[in-house]
Amino acid sequence: MTATVTTPGPRRARVLRKKAVLGKKAVLPWLFLAPGLLLALVFKFLPMGKGVWLSFFDVRPFLGDQWVGLDNYTRVLTDHRFQDAIGHTLVLGIGMSLGGIVAGFLLALLLEGQARSLKIIRTAVFLPVVTATAVVGEMWRLMYYPTSDGLINSGLGLLGLGPVPYLDNPDTALWATMAMGIWMLAPYNMVIILAGLAGVDRSLYEAAAMDGVSLWQRLRHITLPAIRPALGIVLTLAAIRGLRVFTEVYVLTGGGPAGSTDVWMTRAYTLGFSRNDIGGASAASVLLLCVTLLLTVTVNYFRKRGDVR
Amino acid sequence: MRDRRRCIDMRLRRGRRLAAALATSGLLFGTAACGSGSGSARAGDPNTLEVWTRSDPDSAQTYKRVFAAFTEKTGIKIDYQPVMNFDQQLQSRASTKDLPDVMINDTALMGSYQGQGLLKPVTPASIAGHGEITAKSWSSTVGRDGRHYGIPYSRQAMTLFVRKDWREKLGLPQPKTWQDTLALAKAFATRDPDGDGKRDTYGMVVPGSAQNGYVAWWGASWLWQGGVRIVEKEGTGYRPAMDSAAALRTVTWMKDNLFCGDNGVIQPSALTSVTANTTNFQDGNAGMYLTGPYNISTFDKALGKATYEVLPAPAGPAGNDVLADGENIYFGARTGKAKQEQALAAFLISPEGQTLAMTGDHQPVVRIPVNSTLDAAKVRGDARWSVVQKAYEDDSQQFPNAPDWAPIKQDTADSLNALFTYCGSDVKAGLKELNDTLAGDLKDQDLLK
Numbered sequence: 156m157t158a159t160v161t162t163p164g165p166r167r168a169r170v171l172r173k174k175a176v177l178g179k180k181a182v183l184p185w186l187f188l189a190p191g192l193l194l195a196l197v198f199k200f201l202p203m204g205k206g207v208w209l210s211f212f213d214v215r216p217f218l219g220d221q222w223v224g225l226d227n228y229t230r231v232l233t234d235h236r237f238q239d240a241i242g243h244t245l246v247l248g249i250g251m252s253l254g255g256i257v258a259g260f261l262l263a264l265l266l267e268g269q270a271r272s273l274k275i276i277r278t279a280v281f282l283p284v285v286t287a288t289a290v291v292g293e294m295w296r297l298m299y300y301p302t303s304d305g306l307i308n309s310g311l312g313l314l315g316l317g318p319v320p321y322l323d324n325p326d327t328a329l330w331a332t333m334a335m336g337i338w339m340l341a342p343y344n345m346v347i348i349l350a351g352l353a354g355v356d357r358s359l360y361e362a363a364a365m366d367g368v369s370l371w372q373r374l375r376h377i378t379l380p381a382i383r384p385a386l387g388i389v390l391t392l393a394a395i396r397g398l399r400v401f402t403e404v405y406v407l408t409g410g411g412p413a414g415s416t417d418v419w420m421t422r423a424y425t426l427g428f429s430r431n432d433i434g435g436a437s438a439a440s441v442l443l444l445c446v447t448l449l450l451t452v453t454v455n456y457f458r459k460r461g462d463v464r
Numbered sequence: 465m466r467d468r469r470r471c472i473d474m475r476l477r478r479g480r481r482l483a484a485a486l487a488t489s490g491l492l493f494g495t496a497a498c499g500s501g502s503g504s505a506r507a508g509d510p511n512t513l514e515v516w517t518r519s520d521p522d523s524a525q526t527y528k529r530v531f532a533a534f535t536e537k538t539g540i541k542i543d544y545q546p547v548m549n550f551d552q553q554l555q556s557r558a559s560t561k562d563l564p565d566v567m568i569n570d571t572a573l574m575g576s577y578q579g580q581g582l583l584k585p586v587t588p589a590s591i592a593g594h595g596e597i598t599a600k601s602w603s604s605t606v607g608r609d610g611r612h613y614g615i616p617y618s619r620q621a622m623t624l625f626v627r628k629d630w631r632e633k634l635g636l637p638q639p640k641t642w643q644d645t646l647a648l649a650k651a652f653a654t655r656d657p658d659g660d661g662k663r664d665t666y667g668m669v670v671p672g673s674a675q676n677g678y679v680a681w682w683g684a685s686w687l688w689q690g691g692v693r694i695v696e697k698e699g700t701g702y703r704p705a706m707d708s709a710a711a712l713r714t715v716t717w718m719k720d721n722l723f724c725g726d727n728g729v730i731q732p733s734a735l736t737s738v739t740a741n742t743t744n745f746q747d748g749n750a751g752m753y754l755t756g757p758y759n760i761s762t763f764d765k766a767l768g769k770a771t772y773e774v775l776p777a778p779a780g781p782a783g784n785d786v787l788a789d790g791e792n793i794y795f796g797a798r799t800g801k802a803k804q805e806q807a808l809a810a811f812l813i814s815p816e817g818q819t820l821a822m823t824g825d826h827q828p829v830v831r832i833p834v835n836s837t838l839d840a841a842k843v844r845g846d847a848r849w850s851v852v853q854k855a856y857e858d859d860s861q862q863f864p865n866a867p868d869w870a871p872i873k874q875d876t877a878d879s880l881n882a883l884f885t886y887c888g889s890d891v892k893a894g895l896k897e898l899n900d901t902l903a904g905d906l907k908d909q910d911l912l913k
Contacts, residue, residue: 216558217581217797236878296741301732304664323735325885409675412735413885414878428551429676430871431576 203444210437220434227438231426236414237439240422243329247404247418248397251336256389258337259344264378266345267352277349281342288339292406295335296322299407322408325415332416336403344389351385352378387458394454398447419443512541513804516554517568517829519546525826527568533820534811540804558582563796566805568812568829571604571790574614576868578607579909584795584802585611592810596835600857605792608866608911614792615809618821620756620831621856622685622786625763627751628773630657630665639778642689645752646721646729652751653728663728669753670722670734671742674881677873678738683718683880684787685754688861690714691782694876695864695902701913702867704902706876706895710782715883716891724887735885754786757831757852774848776855788860790831819843832856871905 210227212220231237266277283291298306301320308318321331359377368376379386401420404410410417410425419439427436517527524546531542547553550569557563563582577583588594588602597616605614624645626638631648634655639645649667651657658665671678680694687694691710695702705711722730731737731744744750746759746766753759754777763772777786793809795802811817815837821830822843832840832853841850863869879898883889906912 215580216555217561217563293741302664318732320732323733328736405675408736409673409738411673411675411881411885413882414674415885425874429874431551431580431868432871433555 206437207441209434210441212434214433214437223434227434228442231435231439231442236417237422239414240417240419243415243417244398244400244419246329247333247336247400247416250330250333251340251400252390252393252397254333254337255340255344256386256393258341259389260348262341262345263348263352267349277345280345283339284343288402289406291335291339292403295338296407299331323412325413328408328412328416332404332407335407336400339403340393347385347389348382351382355381383461387461391451391454391458394450395447398443398450509541510801511539511804512543513565513801513808514543514545515566515568515808516545516547516550516564518548518550518570519829520548520827521546522827523829526821526824526829529824529826530812530817530820530829534808534817537811538807540807542808554582561798563799565796565799565801566808567794567796568617568791569794571614571616571792571865572863572869572873574605574607574792574794574865576870577794578613578866579868582794582797583607583613584797584799585613586615586795586809588612588615590802590806591615591813592806593814593835596815596837597813598834598836601834604862604865606866614794615813616834617791617793617812618830618832619788619790619834619856620758621788621852621860622754622756622777623852623855624775624777625745625753625755625759626773626775627652627657627745627767627771629771630751633657633659638773638775639752641778642717642721642780645778646725649729649752650726653726657751658748664749665728666731666744666750667729667752668722668731669742669745669750669755670730671737671739672723672730672734672881672884673736673738674874674877675738677870677877679880679884680873680877681787682754684861684863685777685785686718686780687711687714688785688787689777689780689782690717691780694872695867695906697864698913701911702864702906703913704899704906706879706902707899711895712892714780715880715895719884719887719889719891723884735881756789757849758827760846760848761827774851776851776859783859785859785861786855788856788862790834791829867906867911868909871908872902875901875905 209220211222211224213223213226214220262280266273266280299321300306300308301323302318303309303312305318307321311317311319319327322328355378359381360373363373363377399420400418401424404416404418404421405424408416410421420443423436423439423443426432426439515531517524519527524544527546528544531544535541545564551573554563554567558580574583585607586605588597594602601616601619602612605612605616607613624639626648630652631638634651634657636648636651637644639648645668652665652667654663656663656665671682673679684694690713692708692714693705696705723734731742731750733741739755745753746763748767757774760774777784793812795805795809799805812821813835815835818830818833818835818838822828822833822838822840828844832849833843839850840853841847863873876898879894879901883891883894903912
């Protein structure tokens, strides 16, 4: 556009040139975005669209799919095992998210600083995040082993407490799964909160120290308000990730015992691949997508409102 | 199912529980190794057959040897794909309407595949050597419309693996009945058969998770022995049969004595165990395992031939029938290479093809030969296989092959796992509910009578 100002000429030519430059400017970013968009289209949006489409069919790839309207949705929503699974998902999602945030916050407070030893510990604490969930699950399964051979139970044995069947008791299995989830989530949250903590104005701490405030007051009135943006990000991520828990449960308990750890996605997986009901599984997944979307938008709304205030 | 289990078995086989980290990081590599390439169909070449089997790399070596012999004999080339996540891959190929020409997979999947229209019907007479397969084996490939949809390839039946050294040390006889088995299991759990002074052994190994229907797969033999059928044929359809008095008696017995009985009769993690992480028998801390003969080579390596014995399953109130299953050869629908496919099937069921698949350095892919001129124990030079062959021929029941069995197995497993988990549960009400669910499954398939 600056070119049009520096080189005056006939009005018509100027308009044409302006158009060409504008066109180029409009196209260029899209050109740069194209590879990424194309990949997203082929590997994300088309399969997603296909999933939505399939959720209205009785899927029989070789005989021709049959349109069943909303049948898959009503079937999924009225299935009592699915309703149970939704309950477990909510408990697990909320528990893991909040637990992960609290644990991450505590870890961040403990491990904030520049010392070399802290860096090493931070790296060690972060390891669960970079380990494949399937591997973590298998490790915890062995740690939870319900006899004195299991790591946790051998520790309890030293205290004179009997072996606890963490995963094989329907009353404890969900909580045991949650503990593992928190162990995996907390370090990731820790890193985000650490970044937030680094931005806290040190002079505020000094002023507070001079005023003689308690530790709790310092946390409540200085630290927490200062890291609110970081907490917002952590909360948004939790809302997105909380409900789609799958691998942890699949590896640890497979949804058992007696379906006590069955969650939304393990139920959908069972529908799709154990019962060959692809339509039902698609409907379940679409429902999860909608709920997750709604949850994310809600969390974002409250975050923005909080920021404005 | 078995090959997938074995693949995971291999990955997870381990001596010490606390060496978890090593074993599990190995899992990652194992997963990669057991995965498969994408199906590159050379559909254009009429002289090449694309063949899929559900196999881990070790079994795939045996298949490769078999197919090489076939190519040498007939000149027909084989584009061989060992596939671990068979059904997911098959679904994606089905959506492109281009199936592999020949597939070798579980017998219990036939109803499901036929229901989806994935299979070509087979005329037994069109397969050279079809007379060498017994009528019992052929009858297991009849679909809903009375036509055959598969060719029997390998069969197996469950047998009881028992730690012989432990049993002899405690001076107890081979178990012949459920009561014997229970008494032996209790002795293994309480009388320190491994002599280390600790109570760290268990009577019996149970893969009791509902995941992929395992508890129904393992429990089927017990149900058969109690005189229970999950569904019963009636006219042209089926009706659910899990509300019978026999079912109530059998499931109650299993719950009270195995899952809610004395500590240690079964391994403590039974309710969430699938076969892949049920390694107590080969780890040397459990004394019995009712399972398939594909484990023989694993146990030989882990425990040694002399330490354990292969016995017919102990009898329940209604006999000692066990679950039989195996693999069939399936022809993909609309592939148009009938002659070549028939030639391959004829070779695979011939004495030569079956013997090749039962022997060699790698995991054998034929357990009990379907070719009646062969004897598993003689071909292998191992008398233990005659126990398995006899169990298959005389005392075994397959899952019904015509219905889509997947939902029925899954629902049965969900229900049994729940009943066994809650020791105070009302078995009668639980089985009634299961029966209604099974009726729904059959109704969905238009098979309910």
